[in-house]
Amino acid sequence: MNCIEEVNGTASRIAPREGSIADVIAGRAEWAITSGDAVDFLELLPPGCVDAVWCDPPYCSGGFLETAKRRARGMLQAATIKRLGWFVNDNMGTTGLVWFLRAVAMRAARALRPSGHFGCFTDHRMIDALKPALESSGLRYANLLIWDKLTPGLGKGFRAQHEVVLHFVNRSPEYHASDEGNIHGVRRVPPKKKNHQTPKPPELIARHLRVVAPPGGLVVDPFVGGGGIGVAALRVGARFIGCDVDLGICEDARGALRAEAAALAAPARRERST
Template identity: 45%
Template sequence: MPAYLRKEVIGNATLYLGDALTVMAGIEPLKAAALIGDPPYCSGGFSEAAKRQAKGQGLRSETLREIEWFGGDNMTTAGLQWLLRGVAVLFKQHADSQGATVTLFCDWRMIAMLAPAIESAGLRWQAMPVWDKQALGLGTGFRAQHECMLHFAIATPEYHSARFGNVIRSPRASATTREHPTEKPLQLMRSLVEVQTAPGELILDPFMGGGSTGVAALDLDRRFVGIEHDPVHFETACRRIEEASRQSRLLLGEGAEAA
């Protein structure tokens, strides 16, 4: 029985519909240079009971009616620790070298619990990059304007760009055009891809969502493997990555003609 429910090969991208841990454990080693992912934040409440009941991390009810939310975000802290440690352990089997890196988006409230869990898989915590959204969130007081990333390496990391600091400024994905509740902007994702991989190398995203990591990878001439458990978001990712692959082929064709 295959480890996935569906597999789509789109240009330099291979997409799997299925559970991240099951797929990673069941496919052949990928030889990936980096894992870049946006897992569920599981921060919808201050108690474990509140997290299990959370519907949308404090989003307004009218916003939830428009965009809904996504499965897995009401896990407890222990559930998310278990998931991310499992992903980190399995990534070591799929890494192309000891210089491979892992970058996972993370709510600031979860850093103290998640970083040690990932470290326990044998990865080295290298940095905590910050995404500056350049606009204030809802609420009062010190209103949220950023998200954190946990950045790890198996051993000594291999980097391919020095253009970016540990604060990356990029506007949010537009509310009128985004196709996933927590869609990350392509400008931000291209930055992560450029720093951690070279052209032609492979990126793994076990929490693919709407496919932004894959689109950024193809835009920058990388290869991509994505895993998504939600069929609706999987379809969105397939469509967006198909369009990115088409644009990439067109650009390569224009480059060949110019040469």
């Protein structure tokens, strides 16, 4: 990732550049966000160009009971989609989600380098359904990463305090750090934007990406959401391409990455002004 420049003989970081998907793949820019369907987006990527596909898809595991989902027309709650929109608050049924994410994993496997990695956020209720479906893409199940949110959520009994990442690898995986465990305690960050309700903390994602993506490598997120995975990619010196079907979410994510790019360049600007 070419974000270093010489200022009076001192190396300083410059702002990661925004560009097109082609620019990022070719190394002419460091990040891009586009709008579209996740499956279609992944099919457009050249084979074997991505180091890590890391994503936070809809969980579809608790906002509505499964019996209520089965009564809905198709995969969606008709009243809910009118009020909240596509994919918000568990609109899909489990069967629909499994089919969809297997299609995503199939395209991700094609885009990954032989040394690449695939990570998918979910919660404990969806592990049994998703793990074999994702592994059927040809990727190999490698690990279960735990996000300890440090405080329990709502409810009774043993209240949920964690989410998980299902970690898969391609044919000959390469690891770029060996000092991380598979449990990461990071407090949940409340959403700042109305378009995305469950953003993931970039400091959490950065701990994942430093293991699965080399400096200057390419990270892809087909469910860009609040942009946390993209922000984390820039922090660890990787290139990033994100996609989302919602135009408003894409614009929010661009704002998050532009702010992060400016923050990364701030020390260089301060050096030049002194």
